[in-house]
Amino acid sequence: MRGCGDTGIRGDGGAAVTAPPRVRPRDAATPERQVRVGAVTIIPLLQLHYRVHPLRFFPDLDLAAIDPDAWYWRPPYTEDGFLVIDMGGFLVRTPDRNILVDAGVGNGKQRPNALFTGRDDDWFAVLRRAGTAPDEIDTVVFTHLHVDHVGYATHFDGTAWVPAFPNARFLTTAAELEHWIGGAAAGDRARLGEYIDDSVLPLRDAGVLELVEPDLRISPEVRLLPAAGHTPGNVCVEVDSDGRRAVFAGDMVHHALQLAFPDRSTDFCVDRRGASTARLDLLRGIADRDVLLFPAHFPNSTPGRVVTDPAGGYRYEMVEGDPL
Ligand SMILES: [Zn+2]
Numbered sequence: 001m002r003g004c005g006d007t008g009i010r011g012d013g014g015a016a017v018t019a020p021p022r023v024r025p026r027d028a029a030t031p032e033r034q035v036r037v038g039a040v041t042i043i044p045l046l047q048l049h050y051r052v053h054p055l056r057f058f059p060d061l062d063l064a065a066i067d068p069d070a071w072y073w074r075p076p077y078t079e080d081g082f083l084v085i086d087m088g089g090f091l092v093r094t095p096d097r098n099i100l101v102d103a104g105v106g107n108g109k110q111r112p113n114a115l116f117t118g119r120d121d122d123w124f125a126v127l128r129r130a131g132t133a134p135d136e137i138d139t140v141v142f143t144h145l146h147v148d149h150v151g152y153a154t155h156f157d158g159t160a161w162v163p164a165f166p167n168a169r170f171l172t173t174a175a176e177l178e179h180w181i182g183g184a185a186a187g188d189r190a191r192l193g194e195y196i197d198d199s200v201l202p203l204r205d206a207g208v209l210e211l212v213e214p215d216l217r218i219s220p221e222v223r224l225l226p227a228a229g230h231t232p233g234n235v236c237v238e239v240d241s242d243g244r245r246a247v248f249a250g251d252m253v254h255h256a257l258q259l260a261f262p263d264r265s266t267d268f269c270v271d272r273r274g275a276s277t278a279r280l281d282l283l284r285g286i287a288d289r290d291v292l293l294f295p296a297h298f299p300n301s302t303p304g305r306v307v308t309d310p311a312g313g314y315r316y317e318m319v320e321g322d323p324l
Pocket residue numbers: 146148149251296297
């Protein structure tokens with residue numbers, strides 16, 4: 001077993017050296033990539049690299065039973081025994097729409113998690129380099145309303161948090177909003193922070209938050225797919241264009257470990273059993289087919305194809321795409 005609880009790494013002389021930081025900005029020198037799905041162009045908008053101890057996500061994981069050489073336990077899926085959980089969102093450009101799928105942790109927000117608080121990342125610069133200005137975004141889809149998916153939806157204008165995309169409608173489901181503003185989520189809000197107040201309610205107050213059906217068609221190429229479980233109103237986003245398909249899975253697959261063991265949900269899943277069922281349904285539906293999966297948190301937001309692993313579960317074949 002690799003030293004999963006060990007935050008130090010050893011240099012050549014055997015002396016402990018400082019481990020890489022638990023969170024670090026996107027590497028500005030790394031060129032952005034784009035992936036074409038028929039007539040649709042998808043550009044990962046990475047905000048930051050985040051590493052988390054496996055037991056924080058999977059508290060009942062038996063670390064001693066994990067094969068340290070397993071594909072999902074090696075880089076880029078882990079670093080120094082920590083899970084790599086990168087964060088950001090995706091720009092989806094169709095022939096007539098500019099859609100954002102999820103909106104990262106955001107900048108300048110106060111959070112209980114010190115790694116998320118007061119960030120100042122260049123996420124909007126990535127968006128502009130992709131050729132799209134914030135006022136050209138017409139739709140923002142939240143796969144769900146967790147803290148790391150709604151951050152850039154608002155920015156502080158000097159007096160209040162306001163929508164960061166002035167010409168966009170912001171889409172979530174009624175079940176999702178009701179969960180997060182109701183009493184059922186009090187425990188989660190206590191550990192994640194009152195982020196709904198600064199990142200979601202300002203959208204509602206501005207009249208731009210739309211509560212939509214979980215199977216809404218957004219454009220001829222893009223529609224939502226119901227996928228409750230991780231959260232009560234969780235959705236996937238499907239792209240289907242010129243016979244090519246892609247699915248944005250949000251947090252239905254947080255980490256590659258869940259491809260190898262699809263029934264394993266995280267400590268952040270509101271309904272673990274429901275999340276497991278939804279994950280299995282999704283993976284069965286796309287495995288061994290020409291369908292690209294875009295998980296929200298894979299290394300460098302890299303999409304891939306899901307293939308059946310003869311040893312059990314599934315594997316991931318990364319698709320790097322083309323330089324922007
Ligand atoms: Zn997430």
